[in-house]
Amino acid sequence: MESHYRARTHFSQEYISQLNLIIRNSFLLVRLFINDYKMVISIDNIHTRTYYDCMDRLYQLRAFYTYAKPEIDKFIKLYEEFRNIPNIGNKDITSILRDIDLHRVSEFRPFFNNLLYIFIIMTMENYFNNILRLIFNNKIVCLKNNQKSYTREEILNYKDFNSLIEKIIEDEIFVFDIKNDYYKKIKYFESKFKINLSRINNIQNEMIEICEIRNIIVHNDSKVNEKFLEKVKKINYSIGDEIVIDDYKIFNSIEKIQFVLTILDEQIMDKFFYKKEEIL
Numbered sequence: 001m002e003s004h005y006r007a008r009t010h011f012s013q014e015y016i017s018q019l020n021l022i023i024r025n026s027f028l029l030v031r032l033f034i035n036d037y038k039m040v041i042s043i044d045n046i047h048t049r050t051y052y053d054c055m056d057r058l059y060q061l062r063a064f065y066t067y068a069k070p071e072i073d074k075f076i077k078l079y080e081e082f083r084n085i086p087n088i089g090n091k092d093i094t095s096i097l098r099d100i101d102l103h104r105v106s107e108f109r110p111f112f113n114n115l116l117y118i119f120i121i122m123t124m125e126n127y128f129n130n131i132l133r134l135i136f137n138n139k140i141v142c143l144k145n146n147q148k149s150y151t152r153e154e155i156l157n158y159k160d161f162n163s164l165i166e167k168i169i170e171d172e173i174f175v176f177d178i179k180n181d182y183y184k185k186i187k188y189f190e191s192k193f194k195i196n197l198s199r200i201n202n203i204q205n206e207m208i209e210i211c212e213i214r215n216i217i218v219h220n221d222s223k224v225n226e227k228f229l230e231k232v233k234k235i236n237y238s239i240g241d242e243i244v245i246d247d248y249k250i251f252n253s254i255e256k257i258q259f260v261l262t263i264l265d266e267q268i269m270d271k272f273f274y275k276k277e278e279i280l
Contacts, residue, residue, distance in 0.1 A: 048273060050134055051265040054127040058120065058254050065116050065250055072109055113245040114217050117253065121214040124257045128185055129173050131268060135193070136169045139272055142193065143168055181231070182211040186260075195267040200260050205233055207260060210253045213243055 135142055143165070158164040180188060183204065190197050200207070209232045216228050224241040 046269060047262075047265045048131065048134060048269055050127060050130045051261060053130075054123055054261060055258065057123045057126075058258060061116060061120055061123065062251065062254050065113075068112070069109075069247075072112060110244065113250065114222065117245045117250060118214055118217060120250070120253050120257065121211060124261065125177065127261055129177055131265070132173050132176065133169060135268065135272060136172065140165060143172065182208055186264075189264060189268075193268065193271060195264075195271055197263060197267060199263050203256055203259065207256055208232060209234065210249075210256060213245075213249070216243065217245070 158167065176185065176188060186197060186200070186204075189195060212228050212231050216222060216224060220228075222242050222244075224237050224239055224243065226239060229237060229239065
């Protein structure tokens with residue numbers, strides 16, 4: 001009886017040690033992510049610093065997913081095994097494990113994937129906004145024919161010219177971000193700045209799908225709706241289908257966004273900022 005108890009206690013301690021290792025590794029991954037770890041990149045005269053910041057973030061997200069995914073899977077598997085042990089030798093831990101809903105633990109993986117996917121799309125949207133801010137601050141003439149008009153009273157409310165320009169820039173970016181989907185944003189860059197983005201036309205439909213998947217994750221619990229079907233021209237979707245974010249969707253979205261932003265940034269750099277001696 002005593003040997004059986006010792007064996008069971010040793011067995012439990014092994015599981016606790018494994019769980020502690022997984023938790024410690026997870027915290028290290030979170031620290032890596034929060035500390036804004038930078039990949040080693042070669043600075044050149046082809047891209048803006050806004051672009052490099054965006055590429056760093058995408059690299060972080062891809063690395064975080066690659067290393068965190070197996071740790072999450074290990075945790076879920078160990079947790080399921082823990083619940084099948086009658087007594088793991090620690091009443092507090094046993095009580096905690098029994099109180100946790102197993103279904104919620106198993107749902108953590110898709111929740112993690114969805115959250116990461118949202119961050120990936122947000123990274124692209126942040127680039128759009130930040131590159132506009134860079135252009136307008138350096139080339140004020142580009143604010144001509146902006147999307148919002150101002151009354152004389154609104155203009156006179158500002159004490160100096162710089163404050164007024166800052167307000168106009170932020171208003172333009174706000175309207176751009178809120179009112180436009182991916183397709184309209186790309187068209188905005190083409191028409192507003194007279195740049196050529198034809199090289200990304202061949203993945204236009206795929207990029208629309210990538211961005212619309214993010215929208216239904218956020219606004220419709222990952223379920224396909226009529227609005228999604230109107231924008232995504234694919235026959236393999238039906239209303240009510242639940243879209244699952246898997247490895248392919250994570251890595252493919254990063255790859256396609258990198259391609260789009262690389263082409264866009266090259267065009268913007270060439271149009272406005274190309275200088276041999278510095279990167280803006």
